[in-house]
Amino acid sequence: MATVHLSKKAVTIPTTVRTLSSGVPVAPLVNLAARGGHDAHGHGHGASGPRSDTPARWAGGVSRTSSGFVSKTFQYSPVTGIHQKSLMHTSAVVRDAPQVPDFSKYEAKDPSTNRGLAYLMIGSLGLLSASAAKSTVTEFLATMSASADVLAMAKVELELSSIPEGKNVIIKWRGKPVFIRHRTQSEIEEARSTDWKSLRDPESDEARTKKPEWLVMLGVCTHLGCVPIGEAGDYGGWFCPCHGSHYDISGRIRKGPAPLNLEVPQYDINEVDNKMVIG
Amino acid sequence: MSALASTFYNALVKRNSVFVPVIFTGAFAFSVGFDIGITKLWDARNQGKQWKDIRAKYIEEE
Numbered sequence: 551m552a553t554v555h556l557s558k559k560a561v562t563i564p565t566t567v568r569t570l571s572s573g574v575p576v577a578p579l580v581n582l583a584a585r586g587g588h589d590a591h592g593h594g595h596g597a598s599g600p601r602s603d604t605p606a607r608w609a610g611g612v613s614r615t616s617s618g619f620v621s622k623t624f625q626y627s628p629v630t631g632i633h634q635k636s637l638m639h640t641s642a643v644v645r646d647a648p649q650v651p652d653f654s655k656y657e658a659k660d661p662s663t664n665r666g667l668a669y670l671m672i673g674s675l676g677l678l679s680a681s682a683a684k685s686t687v688t689e690f691l692a693t694m695s696a697s698a699d700v701l702a703m704a705k706v707e708l709e710l711s712s713i714p715e716g717k718n719v720i721i722k723w724r725g726k727p728v729f730i731r732h733r734t735q736s737e738i739e740e741a742r743s744t745d746w747k748s749l750r751d752p753e754s755d756e757a758r759t760k761k762p763e764w765l766v767m768l769g770v771c772t773h774l775g776c777v778p779i780g781e782a783g784d785y786g787g788w789f790c791p792c793h794g795s796h797y798d799i800s801g802r803i804r805k806g807p808a809p810l811n812l813e814v815p816q817y818d819i820n821e822v823d824n825k826m827v828i829g
Numbered sequence: 830m831s832a833l834a835s836t837f838y839n840a841l842v843k844r845n846s847v848f849v850p851v852i853f854t855g856a857f858a859f860s861v862g863f864d865i866g867i868t869k870l871w872d873a874r875n876q877g878k879q880w881k882d883i884r885a886k887y888i889e890e891e
Binding site for chain 1: 833852
């Protein structure tokens with residue numbers, strides 16, 4: 551039985567097996583970089599290695615191009631004259647990442663100091679902004695309040711020594727009448743001994759007066775806004791003629807349609823000058 | 830310096846619940862102090878020109 555022996559055998563064939571129509575031989579597989587063996591393989595050219603008579607690469611050489619072999623020889627004019635020294639060397643320093651500049655000079659020597667400083671700056675800015683915001687809001691709100699001249703007009707000052715005991719004085723304050731009564735001792739006792747918890751608008755006389763002998767109230771009936779008459783009514787205080795509300799000597803509603811006691815405005819008594827400021 | 834910065838960070842900044850109130854109370858204190866300081870500066874620059882400085886010349890106390 552016949553056996554087929556496939557064998558691989560290196561065969562050296564001529565490199566030029568084909569010729570172009572121009573007459574140039576085609577050698578497509580020539581390896582110009584191939585070197586000879588390391589041994590002196592028996593045909594007498596001395597030690598192996600690059601041939602000593604081969605011109606250097608810069609002087610020219612043989613290369614294979616698409617149009618065949620090209621042999622080039624470069625000619626250089628000989629360097630004459632002064633050789634200039636290049637003092638600035640341009641060789642790059644070897645770095646890990648050559649594209650990144652060297653920031654090591656700017657790196658923090660101590661990260662915690664940097665962090666503390668950064669947060670101090672953040673906090674200071676926050677503090678200033680909070681302060682500015684607070685000022686803005688308060689200044690804006692202050693524009694809504696009454697101005698100083700209006701407030702000055704809105705106060706009334708009066709001499710207390712000019713009002714004798716047991717007398718009423720009616721003054722005008724912010725367009726409304728204000729009753730001021732210098733109460734006698736018996737009137738004070740009467741006002742304070744009343745069982746105020748059972749009244750329609752329970753309020754103690756102590757809560758309505760700063761000093762017991764001075765009773766200050768807005769002279770506007772809490773029913774429909776008439777001005778009550780002093781020293782009248784069933785309870786010795788004020789009486790509203792419009793619908794018959796009776797107020798006692800502390801200005802509290804006792805009888806009639808009014809729902810609330812006579813209103814007590816803001817006032818201050820200056821003991822030294824014996825003056826009263828309403829408003 | 831580093832110890833100071835660390836103390837500052839650990840005491841005030843580390844927790845937001847501390848940092849924000851510190852900022853607000855600081856803002857309050859700052860605004861009060863700023864107000865006082867500016868008023869003092871104003872009074873010093875306008876010494877003798879304001880009503881409270883010359884009031885005694887025009888009002889005799891009874």
